[in-house]
Amino acid sequence: MVALQLQSVGAYHGRKLFVENVSTPKLTAGELVAVIGPNAAGKSTLFKRITGLLKGPGNVLVEGAKAKNAISYMPQDTSANAVLTVYESILLARKQGQSWGVGDQDLRLIDDIMKALNIEAIAFRDLGALSGGQRQLVSIAQALVREPEIMLMDEPTSALDLHRQVEVLDFMQRQARKRGMIVLIAIHDLNQALRFADKVLIIQNGRMRACGKPRDVVTVDMLREVYKIHARIEKCSMDHDHVIVDGTAH
Numbered sequence: 001m002v003a004l005q006l007q008s009v010g011a012y013h014g015r016k017l018f019v020e021n022v023s024t025p026k027l028t029a030g031e032l033v034a035v036i037g038p039n040a041a042g043k044s045t046l047f048k049r050i051t052g053l054l055k056g057p058g059n060v061l062v063e064g065a066k067a068k069n070a071i072s073y074m075p076q077d078t079s080a081n082a083v084l085t086v087y088e089s090i091l092l093a094r095k096q097g098q099s100w101g102v103g104d105q106d107l108r109l110i111d112d113i114m115k116a117l118n119i120e121a122i123a124f125r126d127l128g129a130l131s132g133g134q135r136q137l138v139s140i141a142q143a144l145v146r147e148p149e150i151m152l153m154d155e156p157t158s159a160l161d162l163h164r165q166v167e168v169l170d171f172m173q174r175q176a177r178k179r180g181m182i183v184l185i186a187i188h189d190l191n192q193a194l195r196f197a198d199k200v201l202i203i204q205n206g207r208m209r210a211c212g213k214p215r216d217v218v219t220v221d222m223l224r225e226v227y228k229i230h231a232r233i234e235k236c237s238m239d240h241d242h243v244i245v246d247g248t249a250h
């Protein structure tokens with residue numbers, strides 16, 4: 001079973017350290033972790049450090065991974081210039097770093113994922129002709145067909161309508177459980193984080209403020225101090241906590 005732990009992790013852009021000293025408990029297979037924090041707090045920077053795109057101090061410990069490339073990263077910017085169809089781009093993502101032969105297993109996996117994300121109808125459309133939300137769904141499919149053991153998704157639902165947001169987060173939660181994957185999702189919608197995450201990692205000014213169970217770390221005090229809002233946390237009909245914003249605080 002795969003596990004991920006960050007030990008005093010930092011990340012540089014150029015010579016400047018933008019993220020410092022992030023240490024998490026051991027994150028384990030099947031967990032969905034929401035990474036939250038204000039704009040420019042360092043969430044994307046941390047993801048890029050975990051995937052190895054940025055350098056920095058500390059250790060990203062991956063234990064129990066079956067493959068060498070255990071981590072798949074879905075970036076925030078999903079714009080595409082390539083002249084490919086949706087299907088071709090997903091097939092290409094599947095074969096990245098593998099032999100070029102395409103087997104039944106590859107085709108079946110691609111079909112299953114496209115079906116689950118409800119994008120079969122746009123399979124033969126050019127990537128450049130998609131709406132923002134459609135592009136985001138295709139990027140999710142591209143990340144999933146690599147069958148990662150650890151998946152980092154940078155705001156994967158920011159362009160999706162409410163129905164699709166719930167569908168995608170629910171699907172990712174089920175995939176994490178079913179495949180024993182660790183899924184980290186950077187997300188601004190705190191109520192979706194409270195509903196779907198097993199743990200919440202809060203980044204503030206390039207540092208980790210907390211990492212733990214949603215109920216323990218998403219508190220009224222945290223919302224005031226990190227997000228500068230006055231808010232209440234109440235139970236919703238499904239027994240999840242729900243943030244109700246009363247106004248901004250200064």
Ligand SMILES: Nc1ncnc2c1ncn2[C@@H]1O[C@H](COP(=O)(O)OP(=O)(O)OP(=O)(O)O)[C@@H](O)[C@H]1O
Binds near residue numbers: 013014038043044076
């Ligand atoms: N390529 C870069 N070169 C220099 N600085 C950068 C670069 N990318 C990001 N930064 C800086 O690093 C800091 C953290 O940015 P990052 O994108 O990680 O924040 P974020 O938490 O993901 O924000 P958001 O929620 O707005 O997407 C910001 O101050 C940003 O300006």
